[in-house]
Amino acid sequence: MELVEWNDSLSVGDPLMDAHHRVFFEMIREFSEYQEKDNRDAVRDRIEFLFEYAAMHLSAEEKLMHKVNYPGLAAHKAEHDVFIHELLIIKIDFDKDSSSVSGETVLKIMQDWLVNHIVVSDKHYAPYLQSLQAQFCSLSGFD
Secondary structure: OOOOOOOOOHOOOOOHHHHHHHHHHHHHHHHHHHHOOHHHHHHHHHHHHHHHHHHHHHHHHHHHHHHHHOOHHHHHHHHHHHHHHHHHHHHHHHHHOHHHOOOHHHHHHHHHHHHHHHHHHHHHEEEEHHEEEEHHHHHHHOO
């Protein structure tokens, strides 16, 4: 599988969210290396980290969307909930039987969801971030 690399076209215009997204891309790269070596303990660690990091990031993103009064927050949160549920199922299945979940499957799910979610869904809240940033600069005299 060809891995997608982070690039500026994936930026949502918020330094923290972009940094979080870069960590996801780094995680995908690392995960691909571990799954190629068939190191099940390393794969387990990556799945655990992915689950915990995704929960933290998605919560932070939802708080940011709330702060900028993004009207699509409820639908966006529903997408996040589906992804977290999908990761939880992977984690449970892997814990039950590590051979039941292939590293390639996890890698594909991670990459496909991340790229599609950023490009399609996350880009929708970017204008609201820019509006808030413009208001802040105007109020603080930085324009």
